[in-house]
Amino acid sequence: MNHQYWNEKIEKMPRKELEVWQLERLKDAVGVSLRTPFYKNRLSQAGIKSPGDIKTLEDLKRIPFTTKHDLRDGFPYGFLAVPKEEVIRLHASSGTTGAPTTIYFSRDDISRWTSFVARCIYGTGCTKADVFQNMITYGLFTGGLGFHSGGEEVGMMVIPSGAGNTTRQFRLMRDFGTTVLHATPSFLLHVESKMREEGVSRDSLRLKRAFAGAEPYSEDTRRRIEQLLHIDVYNSYGLSEMNGPGVAFECQEKNGLHIWEDGYIAEIINPETLQPVADGERGELVLTILCREATPILRYRTRDLTGFMPGPCPCGRTHRRLYRITGRSDDMLIINGVNVFPSQIEEAIMAMKEVGNNYLIELEKDGVLDRLTVKTEVTPESFMDDTRPLNALKEKIRRILQASITINPRVELHESGSLPVTEGKAVRVKDLRPKDI
Numbered sequence: 490m491n492h493q494y495w496n497e498k499i500e501k502m503p504r505k506e507l508e509v510w511q512l513e514r515l516k517d518a519v520g521v522s523l524r525t526p527f528y529k530n531r532l533s534q535a536g537i538k539s540p541g542d543i544k545t546l547e548d549l550k551r552i553p554f555t556t557k558h559d560l561r562d563g564f565p566y567g568f569l570a571v572p573k574e575e576v577i578r579l580h581a582s583s584g585t586t587g588a589p590t591t592i593y594f595s596r597d598d599i600s601r602w603t604s605f606v607a608r609c610i611y612g613t614g615c616t617k618a619d620v621f622q623n624m625i626t627y628g629l630f631t632g633g634l635g636f637h638s639g640g641e642e643v644g645m646m647v648i649p650s651g652a653g654n655t656t657r658q659f660r661l662m663r664d665f666g667t668t669v670l671h672a673t674p675s676f677l678l679h680v681e682s683k684m685r686e687e688g689v690s691r692d693s694l695r696l697k698r699a700f701a702g703a704e705p706y707s708e709d710t711r712r713r714i715e716q717l718l719h720i721d722v723y724n725s726y727g728l729s730e731m732n733g734p735g736v737a738f739e740c741q742e743k744n745g746l747h748i749w750e751d752g753y754i755a756e757i758i759n760p761e762t763l764q765p766v767a768d769g770e771r772g773e774l775v776l777t778i779l780c781r782e783a784t785p786i787l788r789y790r791t792r793d794l795t796g797f798m799p800g801p802c803p804c805g806r807t808h809r810r811l812y813r814i815t816g817r818s819d820d821m822l823i824i825n826g827v828n829v830f831p832s833q834i835e836e837a838i839m840a841m842k843e844v845g846n847n848y849l850i851e852l853e854k855d856g857v858l859d860r861l862t863v864k865t866e867v868t869p870e871s872f873m874d875d876t877r878p879l880n881a882l883k884e885k886i887r888r889i890l891q892a893s894i895t896i897n898p899r900v901e902l903h904e905s906g907s908l909p910v911t912e913g914k915a916v917r918v919k920d921l922r923p924k925d926i
């Protein structure tokens with residue numbers, strides 16, 4: 490296979506050199522971190538007072554982990570390392586309400602991020618001759634603008650179509666000869682079903698490849714999309730805390746995602762013992778971003794479950810590969826690509842006086858999309874034979890939930906005491922989506 494490299498020197502850097510590079514950048518990252526209120530405190534408690542306290546890569550382990558909880562506690566400016574006037578953009582984690590996780594970018598941060606995304610895109614064989622339709626949500630979510638800038642950097646013609654509205658997507662594909670797509674895997678499947686429904690012939694389009702990410706999906710799903718749309722699908726992994734897309738990506742071998750080790754230090758730990766696991770074993774991914782000046786984050790517990798693939802990749806890149814990410818070690822749900830915590834649902838409904846003491850979150854597949862049903866008990870006072878007030882209540886709960894989690898759920902009302910109760914910890918989530926990962 491003929492591989493192409495955006496930055497061959499860095500992508501094929503010998504491991505020894507890569508480690509020297511990482512150590513230098515880690516010292517810088519610690520220096521930058523010490524300018525933030527959060528790390529000034531956290532690192533000094535760990536006995537790290539200056540970048541000089543980091544002497545080898547092993548010293549990384551002296552740095553305490555950072556969690557999502559820390560980021561929320563630090564909202565809004567606890568992690569900011571530059572004067573506000575140096576910030577040119579912010580992004581936030583999807584689905585977070587209340588106290589969001591916000592990441593600030595300086596001009597150099599944006600350009601470094603853009604070049605990582607460009608590296609990923611170019612490595613799949615794209616060139617400036619390609620037409621790139623970015624079918625993902627724009628806005629605070631990093632997937633939109635991240636891929637948009639990366640695509641432009643490669644020189645492709647970028648169509649900022651955003652997600653949704655398949656009829657319009659097909660028109661754009663046809664009118665402009667789209668060759669490359671970016672979307673969640675579930676939206677790609679949805680696009681394919683709609684294509685059949687609307688009689689859009691695959692041969693009338695010029696599609697060659699797609700980047701699919703933002704949610705876990707199986708190898709079978711990848712193959713299904715590839716076969717149905719006659720394209721190559723590449724797995725794209727990223728998270729807003731680490732810029733967004735461009736953290737790890739598949740090369741044309743399509744066997745594991747290269748994690749860009751000139752930009753990140755990756756560790757895999759056992760989420761229970763917090764100890765590192767052996768190569769090849771699965772665990773939780775912990776990431777340190779090496780070159781970000783506005784929002785440094787050290788040893789971030791991503792909660793994402795994966796592992797290092799042993800052995801080198803035939804593409805010649807020296808940066809290690811991660812296995813396909815299979816899920817998360819916490820209870821965050823990913824519903825059609827949007828992150829939802831069960832606690833958000835609880836917070837929204839339990840504040841309503843008509844709602845009873847028990848509720849259940851059910852997730853199913855409706856075709857290729859996820860369907861969320863929230864079953865709640867209602868207080869005996871509110872539960873009556875007349876269906877009109879009950880329907881109004883149902884609609885009220887639906888609206889409140891949609892405002893909180895940005896997903897339109899089905900709502901079912903149940904008589905008080907009729908939903909199952911478990912001994913010990915309550916089981917709130919019934920995830921009936923097939924686990925084919």
Ligand code: AMP
Binds near residue numbers: 703725814815816817
């Ligand atoms: P956000 O910060 O809103 O962009 O969400 C990031 C999260 O989405 C990650 O921590 C993962 O849990 C999930 N995610 C992103 N890309 C992938 C992928 N390719 N495979 C599995 N999960 C993914």
Ligand code: ZN
Binds near residue numbers: 740741742747
């Ligand atoms: Zn490779």
